[in-house]
Amino acid sequence: MKSEGPPLDSLTRRLAETPGIFLAEPIIRKRGKVDLAAVTSDLLLVIGGELQSPRQAKRFSPANIAQRNQARLALICCWLLYEDWFHQRTPLVEPIILLLSEGLSGLAGIVDAERFVADPERREELVRLVLRHLSLRPAGETANQAADRLKSLDSLERERIIREARAREEEERARKLRAEMKKKRAREAAAKANRE
Amino acid sequence: MGDLGIPASRRERNPLIDEDGWRMLCFIREHSDAPRWNYRVGDRLLAQDLPAVDAFRRRIGEERPRWSAEPPAWLIDWIRSLRERVPLFRQRLPRGFDLCRDWAYLPTMSREDIAQHIERLVPTDADLSRLIVYETNGTSTCHALDVPNHPSCVARNHPLLEYALARHGVLPRFSNRHVACINVGAEARTVMFPSVFAVWNNAGFAKINLHTASWKPDRARRFFQALGPEFLTGDPVAFGELARWGIDYRPKALVSTAASLSVALKRQLEATYGCPVVDYYSTTETGPIAYSSPDGQGYSQLAPDIHLEILDEDGFPVAPGELGEIAVSGGRNPYLPLLRYRTGDFARLQPAGTQSDPAPRLLDLHARQPVLFRAVTGAPVHPLDIGYVLRTQLWVQHELLQRADGSLRLSIRPGLGQSIDRPALREGLLQLFGELEIEIVERPDLGEDRPGGKVIAYRSELSPV
Numbered sequence: 001m002k003s004e005g006p007p008l009d010s011l012t013r014r015l016a017e018t019p020g021i022f023l024a025e026p027i028i029r030k031r032g033k034v035d036l037a038a039v040t041s042d043l044l045l046v047i048g049g050e051l052q053s054p055r056q057a058k059r060f061s062p063a064n065i066a067q068r069n070q071a072r073l074a075l076i077c078c079w080l081l082y083e084d085w086f087h088q089r090t091p092l093v094e095p096i097i098l099l100l101s102e103g104l105s106g107l108a109g110i111v112d113a114e115r116f117v118a119d120p121e122r123r124e125e126l127v128r129l130v131l132r133h134l135s136l137r138p139a140g141e142t143a144n145q146a147a148d149r150l151k152s153l154d155s156l157e158r159e160r161i162i163r164e165a166r167a168r169e170e171e172e173r174a175r176k177l178r179a180e181m182k183k184k185r186a187r188e189a190a191a192k193a194n195r196e
Numbered sequence: 197m198g199d200l201g202i203p204a205s206r207r208e209r210n211p212l213i214d215e216d217g218w219r220m221l222c223f224i225r226e227h228s229d230a231p232r233w234n235y236r237v238g239d240r241l242l243a244q245d246l247p248a249v250d251a252f253r254r255r256i257g258e259e260r261p262r263w264s265a266e267p268p269a270w271l272i273d274w275i276r277s278l279r280e281r282v283p284l285f286r287q288r289l290p291r292g293f294d295l296c297r298d299w300a301y302l303p304t305m306s307r308e309d310i311a312q313h314i315e316r317l318v319p320t321d322a323d324l325s326r327l328i329v330y331e332t333n334g335t336s337t338c339h340a341l342d343v344p345n346h347p348s349c350v351a352r353n354h355p356l357l358e359y360a361l362a363r364h365g366v367l368p369r370f371s372n373r374h375v376a377c378i379n380v381g382a383e384a385r386t387v388m389f390p391s392v393f394a395v396w397n398n399a400g401f402a403k404i405n406l407h408t409a410s411w412k413p414d415r416a417r418r419f420f421q422a423l424g425p426e427f428l429t430g431d432p433v434a435f436g437e438l439a440r441w442g443i444d445y446r447p448k449a450l451v452s453t454a455a456s457l458s459v460a461l462k463r464q465l466e467a468t469y470g471c472p473v474v475d476y477y478s479t480t481e482t483g484p485i486a487y488s489s490p491d492g493q494g495y496s497q498l499a500p501d502i503h504l505e506i507l508d509e510d511g512f513p514v515a516p517g518e519l520g521e522i523a524v525s526g527g528r529n530p531y532l533p534l535l536r537y538r539t540g541d542f543a544r545l546q547p548a549g550t551q552s553d554p555a556p557r558l559l560d561l562h563a564r565q566p567v568l569f570r571a572v573t574g575a576p577v578h579p580l581d582i583g584y585v586l587r588t589q590l591w592v593q594h595e596l597l598q599r600a601d602g603s604l605r606l607s608i609r610p611g612l613g614q615s616i617d618r619p620a621l622r623e624g625l626l627q628l629f630g631e632l633e634i635e636i637v638e639r640p641d642l643g644e645d646r647p648g649g650k651v652i653a654y655r656s657e658l659s660p661v
Contacts, residue, residue: 029510065510068301069290112292119292155291170283174315180324181314181342188209188237189328190347191391193357193377193401194429195454196332196478 002143005136006085011127014083015076018117022079026071028062036071036078037061040100043078048090049097059101072113073104077130092134099133110159125153209238210392212246216372217398224375224390224402227422229415231404235387240328241394245348249395252528253355259500263547263556265513267299271503271526278533284309284316285535304511304523304536310481311341318344318531327531332480340587343480344531352528353484354395356498357451357476360487361427363496363553364472366449368426375400375423380430382406382437384581384628400425406437408575413441420445429476432457433568433576439468451476456563457488477563479539481532482524486558489549494557496549502526504556505536506545519544519560539563567654569598572630579654585624590614593642598656603633609642 025032037057044052062071081096107129116126128150131138137146151157202218210217225233241249272295279285288303289295295302309317318324328350332341361368370376372392376399381388386405392398402423406416420443427447430438431454450465450473457475465473475488477495485502486495497504505513506520514520522539541563549555569577586594586608594608604625610616618636625634 031510031512065301066303108290109287110290112290112294114294115292170315170320173320177315177318177324180327181329181344184327184344185329185331185342187328188235189330189345190240190350191237191389191393191401191403192350192379193354193393194379194451194476194478195381195431196480196483 002135003137004139005131005134006083006139008124008127008138008141010085011080011083011131011138012120012123015080015117015123015126016120018076018079022075023072023114023117024075026062026068026075028065028068028071034075035061036075039075039078043081044093044096046082046087047093047096048088049093067105069113070105070108073108073116074100076113076116077104077126080127080130095134099130103133106156111155121153122155125150125155128153205236206238209236209240210394210398211238211240211242212394212398213238213392214372214398217392217394220372220375220398220400221390221392224400224423227419229419229422230390230402231388231411231416231419233388233390234410235389235403237387237389238391239351239393239395240326240347241351242347245351246394248348249351249355252352253358255500256355256359256498260553261497261500261502261504261555263497263504263545266296267503267525270501272296274526274533275535278319281319281321282317282533283320284313285533287316288535300512302511302536304507304538305534306538307341307481307540310343310532314342314344317533319533322531330480340583341481344529346530349483349529351393351395353478354393356484360474360476360484360498361449361451363487364449364474364490366427366472368448370396370399370426372398372400375402375425376427377401378420378423378425378428379403380406380428380434380438382430382434382576383578384409385584386580406434406441413443416441417443417445427451429453431455432461433578435465436461436568437576439465446470448472449474453478456561477541477558477561479541482527482534482537482539483529485522485524485539486561489553489557491550494546494559495543495561496553496557497555499528501528502534504545504558506543507536507538511536516547517544522558522563567656568658569596569629569654569656570602570658571628572602572632577628581628582625582654585621585628588620588624589616591616594653595642596654598658600657602658603635604629605635605637607637607639607642609639 021034024034026034026036037060040060041052041057062068077100086092111122115122128146132150137143202213206213224230275285275295279289326346327344328347330343330345332343368376376393376396383405384407388403388405390402392400405411425447427449429451432452435450435452446469449471450469452473453476462473462475476484477486478484484498486497489496503525505523507523508514508520519542522541522543523536524534524539525536527534543558543561546557546559549557567579571577582596591608591610594606597605608616616638621636622634
């Protein structure tokens with residue numbers, strides 16, 4: 001978080017006011033309303049990047065339904081990054097490309113995209129995450145303050161801790177289940193009146 | 197032996213068996229024309245299970261399923277209640293996922309989820325003490341699959357069957373002085389056993405096999421007459437054999453399961469046996485789904501605790517009336533909660549039935565098409581038996597084709613780094629089919645040129661049944 005970015009409040013407020021079109025369904029396999037690749041290409045021009053070729057822009061398009069939440073989150077991030085402060089900040093183009101093409105998959109796997117608009121804590125988390133990704137810190141904060149605050153909000157970190165806590169228990173349970181199924185498979189089940 | 201002379205081993209298998217039930221079981225088991233029983237099994241039902249079965253029976257009659265484009269409220273509540281306890285649900289439902297609004301985007305479940313990650317489906321707090329395991333055969337798909345279940349869940353299949361029979365005007369007597377049902381098979385290798393069912397007041401039951409290696413037609417004919425079962429269950433191949441063996445016993449109904457029944461065979465069976473023939477759509481993974489409507493217009497949804505959808509390739513519901521894959525959510529198996537489970541079967545959905553049963557209907561059901569193979573003698577060879585031979589080898593996919601001249605071509609894709617023991621396969625198939633021309637081809641690329649890599653595992657130019 002080397003450089004100072006825009007004030008946190010302006011960005012969280014912007015998220016709270018995300019227009020409907022940025023919350024609409026991204027186009028996936030001919031379904032949906034918003035062409036994420038087109039929106040992203042346009043954003044990159046505003047940031048100071050070059051015009052994306054169709055092949056370059058394709059990396060922003062969700063390939064299948066499984067990438068839907070990630071695409072929705074990317075669309076919300078696009079709205080966030082249209083903020084005036086980011087205009088013509090050419091050094092940010094590459095990190096933004098990275099963020100929008102592959103940087104959101106972890107977060108999208110655990111929290112529904114709209115929570116980052118509707119829930120104040122998640123709004124702040126997303127703003128801080130995006131800024132960190134761009135090596136920025138909110139205006140008026142030190143790098144340590146920014147890092148501490150993000151840590152307290154970090155959904156991915158929280159998920160990692162929960163997963164770790166569960167992992168041993170679930171692994172043990174899976175082992176027991178497999179053993180039980182193996183044992184019961186060798187035994188008779190229960191009579192049925194018909195085959196299925 | 198217990199007070200009533202019932203062995204402890206039988207009490208373990210049928211904890212609720214009574215004296216008359218035991219007599220009934222002995223009558224079936226010891227009948228002079230009985231087949232060579234090769235298995236022992238009971239319903240494993242406990243007294244504590246019965247109230248739930250009775251409540252379910254009442255619910256089936258009172259609460260007919262109503263279709264809605266949106267997932268019903270009970271289903272949403274059920275999924276929410278399971279989210280934290282079912283790892284797969286947790287993984288597929290990001291925090292804050294709007295189940296009502298975004299239902300169509302919820303990833304579908306498939307056979308692979310059960311085959312590869314069953315531990316992610318069984319709720320973390322499930323009591324495993326009464327877990328039982330069924331192996332499905334993979335007749336029309338590929339691999340066999342282990343499916344966990346619970347005796348009280350299996351018992352709830354009975355009132356569903358009763359409902360389907362009642363809709364066809366059949367009200368069987370369920371008492372410990374009658375045989376309720378004979379389940380008919382026609383396979384080279386299968387289990388045969390007598391039993392009683394507590395949910396049917398310890399009425400008698402027998403699973404038999406119409407195969408000359410284990411039984412003779414004249415004895416089978418006498419056995420059916422002596423037992424006088426109220427109705428028969430079986431698959432289309434088995435019912436075809438029933439007629440071929442000249443078993444002229446007239447039950448109150450035939451219930452065809454496991455593979456779809458052709459209209460021609462249904463009519464033939466109705467004419468031969470003079471009773472309703474109910475086609476029953478059920479899978480091991482989902483339990484009973486639908487029964488053939490008495491008016492001949494498709495299949496009515498049976499259980500009120502499942503939600504049916506017809507999906508396109510991407511998992512989106514198709515418009516009512518369009519053909520798509522049947523997906524099931526909900527169910528009653530405590531070890532296998534279903535979340536948009538793709539059955540691999542196809543149909544069109546008619547949202548509502550008739551006044552007498554308003555449940556939604558499945559039209560043009562394409563479910564597990566029966567494939568008839570014939571041995572050189574003309575006797576049928578069941579795909580299940582072929583499955584047993586194939587299971588001796590490690591393979592990824594296979595296609596078995598029987599041509600009109602009877603010759604066989606087996607294309608098989610071996611497991612990675614494996615090779616197929618052709619002589620062993622040939623020997624196994626020769627034992628089933630007799631001296632037919634058999635070609636075995638190893639094809640490491642089998643299926644790669646098909647959408648989704650899917651192949652048709654069994655095909656016969658001698659089909660349909």
